[in-house]
Amino acid sequence: MTRLLLQGGRLVDPASRHDGVADVLVDDGRVAEVGPGLDGTGAEVVDCGGLVVCPGLVDLHVHLREPGREDAETIETGSRAAALGGYTAVCPMPNTDPVADNAGVVEMVAARGREVGLVDVFPVGAVTLGQRGAELAELGAMARSAARVDCFSDDGLPIREARLLRLALEYTRAFDAVIADHAQDASLTDGAQMHEGEVSAMLGLAGWPAAAEEMVVARDLLLAELTGGRLHLCHVSTGGAVELVRAAKARGVRVTAEAAPHHFALTDEAARSYDPVFKVNPPLREKADVEAVRQGLADGTLDAIATDHAPHAREDKEVEWAAAPPGMLGLETALAVTLTELVEPGYLDLVTAVERLTAGPARCRRLPGHGGPVAPGAAANLAVFDPAAAWTVDRARLASRARNTPFHGRELRGRVVHTLLRGAFAVRDGRATR
Amino acid sequence: MQKHLLSAADLTAADITRVLDTAAHLAKVTDRAIKKVPTLRGRTVCNLFFEDSTRTRISFELAAKRLSADVINFSAKGSSVSKGESLKDTAITLEAMGVDAIVIRHGASGAPWRLAEWVEAVVVNAGDGTHEHPTQALLDLYTMRQRFPGFDGLKVAIVGDVLHSRVARSNVLALTTMGAEVTLVAPPTLLPARVETWGAAVSYDLDAVLPKQDVVMLLRVQLERQRAGFFPSLREYARLYGLDARRLDAMADHAIVMHPGPMNRGVEIAAEVADSIERSVIADQVANGISVRMALLYLLLGGPEVVA
Numbered sequence: 203m204t205r206l207l208l209q210g211g212r213l214v215d216p217a218s219r220h221d222g223v224a225d226v227l228v229d230d231g232r233v234a235e236v237g238p239g240l241d242g243t244g245a246e247v248v249d250c251g252g253l254v255v256c257p258g259l260v261d262l263h264v265h266l267r268e269p270g271r272e273d274a275e276t277i278e279t280g281s282r283a284a285a286l287g288g289y290t291a292v293c294p295m296p297n298t299d300p301v302a303d304n305a306g307v308v309e310m311v312a313a314r315g316r317e318v319g320l321v322d323v324f325p326v327g328a329v330t331l332g333q334r335g336a337e338l339a340e341l342g343a344m345a346r347s348a349a350r351v352d353c354f355s356d357d358g359l360p361i362r363e364a365r366l367l368r369l370a371l372e373y374t375r376a377f378d379a380v381i382a383d384h385a386q387d388a389s390l391t392d393g394a395q396m397h398e399g400e401v402s403a404m405l406g407l408a409g410w411p412a413a414a415e416e417m418v419v420a421r422d423l424l425l426a427e428l429t430g431g432r433l434h435l436c437h438v439s440t441g442g443a444v445e446l447v448r449a450a451k452a453r454g455v456r457v458t459a460e461a462a463p464h465h466f467a468l469t470d471e472a473a474r475s476y477d478p479v480f481k482v483n484p485p486l487r488e489k490a491d492v493e494a495v496r497q498g499l500a501d502g503t504l505d506a507i508a509t510d511h512a513p514h515a516r517e518d519k520e521v522e523w524a525a526a527p528p529g530m531l532g533l534e535t536a537l538a539v540t541l542t543e544l545v546e547p548g549y550l551d552l553v554t555a556v557e558r559l560t561a562g563p564a565r566c567r568r569l570p571g572h573g574g575p576v577a578p579g580a581a582a583n584l585a586v587f588d589p590a591a592a593w594t595v596d597r598a599r600l601a602s603r604a605r606n607t608p609f610h611g612r613e614l615r616g617r618v619v620h621t622l623l624r625g626a627f628a629v630r631d632g633r634a635t636r
Numbered sequence: 637m638q639k640h641l642l643s644a645a646d647l648t649a650a651d652i653t654r655v656l657d658t659a660a661h662l663a664k665v666t667d668r669a670i671k672k673v674p675t676l677r678g679r680t681v682c683n684l685f686f687e688d689s690t691r692t693r694i695s696f697e698l699a700a701k702r703l704s705a706d707v708i709n710f711s712a713k714g715s716s717v718s719k720g721e722s723l724k725d726t727a728i729t730l731e732a733m734g735v736d737a738i739v740i741r742h743g744a745s746g747a748p749w750r751l752a753e754w755v756e757a758v759v760v761n762a763g764d765g766t767h768e769h770p771t772q773a774l775l776d777l778y779t780m781r782q783r784f785p786g787f788d789g790l791k792v793a794i795v796g797d798v799l800h801s802r803v804a805r806s807n808v809l810a811l812t813t814m815g816a817e818v819t820l821v822a823p824p825t826l827l828p829a830r831v832e833t834w835g836a837a838v839s840y841d842l843d844a845v846l847p848k849q850d851v852v853m854l855l856r857v858q859l860e861r862q863r864a865g866f867f868p869s870l871r872e873y874a875r876l877y878g879l880d881a882r883r884l885d886a887m888a889d890h891a892i893v894m895h896p897g898p899m900n901r902g903v904e905i906a907a908e909v910a911d912s913i914e915r916s917v918i919a920d921q922v923a924n925g926i927s928v929r930m931a932l933l934y935l936l937l938g939g940p941e942v943v944a
Contacts, residue, residue: 402829403828403831404834406745406802407746476745476747476749476750
């Protein structure tokens with residue numbers, strides 16, 4: 203089967219500004235034709251009536267835990283979770299064991315992704331050796347490796363020293379790579395357990411103030427301006443940080459930024475249960491921050507929705523709050539959370555929401571074949587979803603090896619029906635094909 | 637009352653009154669020659685202590701024994717992670733042994749909430765991290781009620797490291813529920829974020845606050861807080877926030893001094909204040925702790941409505 207006709211769906215393709223009913227003819231892994239009433243002779247016809255057809259989703263920020271913590275997730279289980287979430291491209295962070303700070307590890311991750319073949323895996327390399335923040339890793343070697351890394355991050359262990367970040371932003375200009383920073387001032391967040399505010403004070407949990415994110419965002423933006431390097435800000439979570447990015451973009455700084463679904467769907471109130479499934483870094487913040495993140499996604503200050511999918515073994519989360527590692531699952535719920543929390547209440551229209559999940563993130567990096575446009579000749583990386591289908595999140599039924607979703611029991615709207623990677627079904631009728 | 641005692645916030649004014657009334661009744665047992673009633677015979681109470689706290693553990697142990705419950709002490713110092721066995725496994729083990737109530741002291745805020753999810757037994761929070769210590773608040777209220785006719789309009793100052801104090805949180809919750817007027821006094825670095833939402837007044841000036849109070853409750857200052865830079869030195873802390881004889885004189889004649897112990901004499905409280913027979917009710921707090929914990933175990937473990 204090499205010819206497919208996706209028939210009668212609403213094609214939402216932000217890159218070509220298309221929103222309307224159109225057929226998509228796929229031939230030999232590529233889009234052959236787009237338009238109304240295409241001739242399906244010789245093609246398998248897939249009825250997409252009532253469904254949305256869009257570019258495959260792109261996740262700039264995931265943790266697949268391989269190598270090192272295969273008990274929590276593997277490239278295979280993470281790829282399956284991603285495909286079921288409508289993704290065709292994911293970017294795993296380098297905080298594995300060993301750390302992805304050299305060509306060998308990034309090539310291994312990329313190769314394993316190809317072997318699994320459910321989504322394209324574009325590894326992020328570490329900025330510094332061992333993510334220790336002391337000396338630059340061989341960024342050029344990773345960029346020139348078979349994995350063709352064009353994004354580097356010390357995610358989770360932010361670069362403390364301004365001089366080192368400056369050097370990284372300058373050095374990577376040679377191969378037009380992006381430095382993705384997790385903005386967190388270490389001295390203000392030593393021992394921090396959750397967002398600092400009324401709830402942390404009552405719960406007796408050490409607070410992580412918004413200022414600890416915002417001051418590093420401000421520093422990073424100034425350094426991007428100074429160096430002309432490409433900066434990407436991970437999981438922007440505070441109103442102040444959104445405002446800083448907005449102002450920087452207005453004055454022409456080369457910066458892109460992402461937000462995570464949990465930061466626009468949940469607040470620090472969730473911590474009152476003391477269930478560490480709600481512990482994440484940066485932490486769940488306040489209502490005003492949630493509102494600001496939503497506005498940032500609406501006006502394009504924030505370019506992308508990225509999940510920060512962070513699987514943890516069950517025993518690592520079934521402990522006291524302070525003993526648990528931060529992080530939550532996201533791949534299988536991101537689209538539905540976006541539709542339910544952003545589109546349904548009217549913060550974003552469907553086209554903009556799809557943009558933040560596809561073309562937006564694809565613009566932040568070089569991810570050939572992903573993010574659209576859905577046009578003749580392009581790789582047929584596509585997602586088909588039912589925007590109205592209601593379902594209840596059940597952690598027991600996730601494809602991820604881990605169970606730490608903060609949305610367990612929540613009813614959401616929007617369900618992925620098919621995911622195509624280069625014209626082949628990775629997910630068909632809601633089930634992974636492998 | 638709810639099934640567990642996790643937070644003072646879970647107690648209504650009626651609950652608190654019931655606990656204090658029951659405690660007053662049970663205090664008479666302590667005055668008898670044979671300090672024991674058969675109320676909880678056949679029930680098992682486990683003291684699960686992940687932190688050293690001899691006085692709280694002994695207080696709970698005596699309370700349970702005076703009600704004829706069987707008591708087991710499970711001391712598991714250190715965090716679940718460092719110890720190797722998780723809190724969850726410890727909980728499952730105790731549950732399998734058939735304990736009826738677990739009294740937990742733990743260094744992590746919220747640990748009793750986790751425990752309550754994993755066991756059927758009644759869970760009593762005996763202090764969790766920098767969060768709450770509800771039985772301390774109840775015994776403090778009991779002690780206040782011995783000296784004052786009621787809580788409505790009672791002026792209580794809580795002085796010291798409010799930020800890290802579980803005693804302060806539980807007392808603010810219980811006292812405001814009962815209608816008392818609480819003032820928190822501390823250097824700004826030792827007050828929690830958005831403390832203005834707690835329903836208590838806030839002051840940085842102990843001398844300005846003292847003359848108006850009925851009760852002055854001092855919190856223990858931990859040396860590690862000075863090392864972490866929350867205040868410059870213990871000497872400066874004592875000078876600004878310590879209750880010494882001079883400040884005791886500035887208090888109203890009827891006002892009392894409380895401290896949850898253990899005290900740092902010469903830091904938050906001068907020795908002559910701690911030992912003041914007219915003003916200090918610190919020894920009463922310890923004695924009352926047993927009666928109040930008896931009342932709680934009795935009420936939570938569903939003893940008969942009328943105590944013989």
